[in-house]
Amino acid sequence: MSTDSPLRLAIFASGRGSNAMAIIRAARSGRLSRVEPVLVVCDKSEAPVVGRARAEGVEAREIVPRNFSSKEAYEGAILEILKERSIDAVALAGYMRLVGPVLIEAFSDRIMNIHPSLLPSFPGLHAQRQAIDYGVRVTGVTVHFVDLLMDHGPVILQKSVPVFPEDTEETLSQRLLPIEHEAYIESLDALSRGRLRIEGRRVLWQQD
Ligand code: GAR
Secondary structure: OOOOOOEEEEEEEOOOOHHHHHHHHHHHHOOOOOEEEEEEEEOOOOOHHHHHHHHOOOEEEEOOHHHOOOHHHHHHHHHHHHHHOOOOEEEEOOOOOOOOHHHHHHOOOOEEEEEOOOOOOOOOOOHHHHHHHHOOOEEEEEEEEOOOOOOOOOEEEEEEEEOOOOOOHHHHHHHHHHHHHHHHHHHHHHHHOOOEEEEOOEEEEOOO
């Protein structure tokens, strides 16, 4: 990928798609001036994200794992489409599935994920509920590069929010969501400008 041409981005999502929409709209508005969202891949049929992406003029494909004989075959089919579209990088945006070796090897250090906690605390499902149940006073969001383990790769950016005694999973999720969108846009902007360098588990931000 050259830093002169826009980063051709595929977004993987499974549901509502608020992060996907935030990324697409930031690219449209010029906020993510070096990112071109080319494709949305959804692993569920009839998820809202598909219609929302199409309404923004972005191609959206439903590629459902149960229609394939194995995870390798499923990811192989996705990889073919990513190659056809000359995709440079992938943003997981509420993609509720572990990415396997087929995609990780093809897009080494080019797949990002957003997670609604300060990793390594509270990986997996219902991160907001896990934070409330544990009793933490501060939680947040993490954008990280993706490796083969769940919610595990090198951390790109984290932002924190308070947890209040009266919080429910719902209210905390609502507080986190705009912070997720902000963190994802900042991280993708940095990637598109060639500013992120990975050294082991650390991600170094280079100045422009
Ligand atoms: C977001 O809160 C995202 O951080 C979370 O799913 C939600 C998707 O919302 N992802 C994970 O928990 C991944 N481990 P969205 O579809 O509105 O972007």
